[in-house]
Amino acid sequence: MIIDGKDLVLGRLASFAAKRLLEGEHVTVVNSEQVVISGRKEATFDVYDAWLEVRNLTNPRKGPFHLKRPEELVRRAIRGMLPFDKPKGRAAYRCLRVYIGVPRELASKEIQTLPEASLERLGTRRFIRIEALSKHLGGKF
Structure with a gap:
């Protein structure tokens, strides 16, 4: 399933x-920078x-590692809703792909949108795009 x-x-x-x-299912999310x-x-x-x-403070190279790119932020949000500490959750997470924009190999395939998750149903004008958040955090993409 490919989701715009x-x-x-x-x-x-x-x-x-x-x-x-x-x-x-295998899930692919495209245009991740346009998520709000x-x-x-x-x-x-x-x-x-x-x-x-x-x-x-003892060793910064050991983490925590902060994600700044749009596709990483979306991927991490999805991971937060999976039982990642169990084998079933890790196997499900491996079936996830997230992209900035639409890759050439997916451009010819059917891309779905989710009306139940649409911005129009939000009822407010207060929102921020992942792209703006990523730029604020210092993400380079």
Whole structure:
């Protein structure tokens, strides 16, 4: 299943994808930079800035490793909805692919959208795109 992430709410997209992955399907998300997070831009930036400050003082090379690219942020949100500490969750996570834009090999295939996760159903104008969040965090893509 190939899902177009343009104007889809991150949490709703992630829960839908996680459910399909646990059912054994292969899920591919394209246009991950166009996924949105609901809420005020400043509040979202504050949450992610605080998350960036978490670090290991004894040896920073051991983590935590902070993701900044749009496809990594979407992939990590989906991983958060999987039982990743169990073999079933890890196997499902391996069936997930996330891309910025639409790769050439997927351009000719049928790409679906999710009306139940659409930005139009949000009912608010306060949202931020993953692309803007990634640029704020220092992601280079």
